[in-house]
Amino acid sequence: MKNVYIKKEIKCLCEIAKKAGKALLPIFRDNVQYSFKAGRANVVTEADILVEDMIRSKLRRLFPGVPVVGEELSDDAGTRDDIYFLIDPLDGTLNFLHGIPLFAVSIALVEKSYPKIGVVYAPALDETFCAADKCGSFLNNKLLRIRKSLPIEQALAATGWPYDPQLLEWAKRALLIVQPKVQEVRILGAASLEMCYVAAEFLDIYWEIGLAPWDIAAGWLVLKEAGGCVLDVNGADFNPISGRILAGVSEALCREIASIFIDAGLGV
Template identity: 30%
Template sequence: MNWEKIDAHAKQWVKEAGEIIRLSFDKTLNIQTKSNPNDLVTNIDKEIEQFFIRKIKEVYSDHKIMGEEGFGDEFKNPDGIVWLIDPIDGTMNFIHQQRNFAISLGIYENGIGRIGLVYDVVHDELYHAIRGKGAYMNDKLLPPLKEAGVKEAIIALNATWVMENNRIDHNLLIPLARDARGTRSYGTAALEMVFVATGRIDAYLSMRLAPWDFGGGTVIVEELGGIVTNLRGEKLNYLSKDSLLVAKPGLHQTIIRDYLKDGKW
């Protein structure tokens, strides 16, 4: 398989999609809700996903596609080559801020991540990796991640998880938030994952994400020695939703052992 050629196509299409999004900033968006009033989707999300599907199918007709907006293929196993696409990760930020969102693209072969791309459209920062060939931000090679401890760590987590909610016992994560050097929340899983890859933050966790949210970022983080699992420390299933913990080496094990072991994740 010529992964370099596939990677070149993916980068070209991501940049073209980014330009479409930038040109939309002055237009009126058609905003709809999905599962709840805060789960938003715009006409641009749908347009970008359809753009990728068109491009991929023209060149790689045998590849399968899983996209957030549901325009991809239906399949029950990860066999073959699968593209995991989130056309705009951080749609709420896109609508309200016109920043802090990204295009996320993961290309998997039989369930193994081969290529990851996360494009911060507004800052024109493309984070990318081919498995075994290093990870980059634009043309800059990113250094391997170093071990970190909780007390020196900045951890990204949504404030929802440390206040009373319907999904988890909020008391479980309060000690982690208290012991960390600081906490952040950016509202976009793809960017939070590559922020771990660049060392801007040290860990990121979330209760429930879909494969298109973490597919691209996982390849980039793992290429640098970071660890990506669910909150039980198990390998992710790239065909279903799951919790997520992304962290530097050492820190990941510590969070699982000392803070998450009693949780019903």
């Protein structure tokens, strides 16, 4: 594929994400069937499978030959190719299962491990975040551009709990150390939305470890194109396959949080 950044591709992926998201709404707050993947908090619902299958079918038809990597179903052949899709059909599954409207469909077109187009659609809120490399970031067609810079004590932060029990102690310590230094910490339960909310300046800082590539890809691009900062939690350059992210409205704020982690022995 060439010229993957053009408006036609962005519009196409937005339409796919919206159709997939709207397919979730009739099931939302209904008697959703689910099963456990690993641990009591890591669940998969009938909606995850239904929507991922829908997205895969549309992507294969509109972008033949481009592999698809998703959370729930088997990866396509050739997923180590230079260009492929990363999809999360239902980011925030536990929120969805409990009737909380913070969930999203996430689709990213990735080239050599880095997203070139990203779409995050929150159907219960009717919020569409989209971005393309070097083309800007948008929320419902409104340009996102981070402008504020603020001291840490005024920052509204967000984080999340990893599914891996071995990472939980790190997450607990990080929360306890940062919480007294910021305005407050929230746990929203949907990584893609939390990154987009930093891009929209609804949140000021977000960190998490133990994430999968499909959790990160689209939201990372939305934030980057809005002018936000994305690092590893230890302050190093962000690696999209590391599962660790520290995202903020400014580099100064990210570096301050990273220093707090390092000083506490939480550099991972």
